[in-house]
């Protein structure tokens with residue numbers, strides 16, 4: 001019992017975010033239009049990107065340095081914008097279609113039907129475009145998501161936007177969109193070299209509602225391609241609405257945890273939330289060359305759970321139950337079996353990997369967690385455990 005208390009974040013009742021005072025009861029409510037758990041509220045004021053000695057803060061400053069040097073301090077910086085935003089800011093203003101999955105309660109944390117925890121820093125694009133032509137927005141973002149070493153329900157992004165005027169692309173021999181796309185890729189490749197020196201990277205064509213064309217950058221890390229950012233040439237409609245119809249712009253959204261994992265060789269995204277001194281003491285402000293020395297690895301423990309799902313079952317809901325019970329002791333949740341019987345009932349089997357980065361877990365403790373998971377999937381998700 002005592003040991004489990006240790007990794008729980010203290011639950012404060014009032015926070016100050018971007019100059020706004022917010023009470024717990026304003027964010028976490030027992031109400032069908034609210035799906036924010038206490039564990040998420042506990043992360044709201046943490047602002048890892050503002051800690052000078054934290055890997056996320058160190059990385060942020062290194063990125064600032066790149067932009068300040070290469071663009072003579074032209075980029076305006078924002079890192080204290082409140083993460084509670086309207087549905088309009090988060091989705092409508094960046095042209096996310098009415099029926100897009102990202103709007104669902106399964107993917108986004110809603111405070112009420114009109115207010116969300118921003119799921120990307122793009123939520124601030126449209127407003128800032130009115131007064132600025134070069135800007136960087138850093139902040140914590142929130143998503144209901146799967147559980148593994150590169151996904152966490154709270155993470156940090158940095159948005160970058162640059163607006164061009166006709167005299168920038170005139171004479172380039174290119175159309176405005178190609179000009180902006182080329183400049184964007186050059187800027188981000190330069191940033192990757194500034195941070196990592198030489199590194200294996202590749203561009204992937206993708207889709208975002210707010211850019212066209214759109215790209216993702218992947219970097220080779222721990223034997224896999226890891227997606228580190230999304231970007232593209234801003235949809236003209238967004239510029240038009242911000243009074244910039246004669247301009248062209250590019251925008252990007254960096255995943256700061258992913259970049260910091262590569263930069264410092266950090267193997268698991270949960271580590272960013274560790275207050276264990278053996279982790280935190282390894283980093284100091286301004287130091288990019290440091291490679292994380294792993295604490296001795298403690299053994300994982302795997303537990304399987306099988307149940308008959310129902311129509312409302314989703315994997316994100318299941319993951320939230322597991323996080324609610326096990327917090328950062330859960331390392332991965334993986335679907336290992338999925339079948340439908342003759343009666344049309346579907347069964348899922350998930351393998352949960354429990355592992356602490358700080359100590360060995362006891363059998364007793366893990367069994368208790370697993371029983372709590374079993375109880376809660378039944379009571380909260382209405383599934384039938386097999």
Ligand code: FA5
Nearest residue numbers: 120122151152155227228229230231251252253255258
């Ligand atoms: C976006 O969020 C877009 N807003 C990015 C963008 C901005 C595109 C401006 C175009 C113009 P995406 O959902 O792919 O895109 O997330 C961006 C990055 O955040 C990803 O590449 C990844 O590095 C990081 N990321 C996404 N989900 C998680 C997660 N659960 N945990 C940690 N990092 C994540």
Ligand code: MG
Nearest residue numbers: 216227229230
């Ligand atoms: Mg993506």
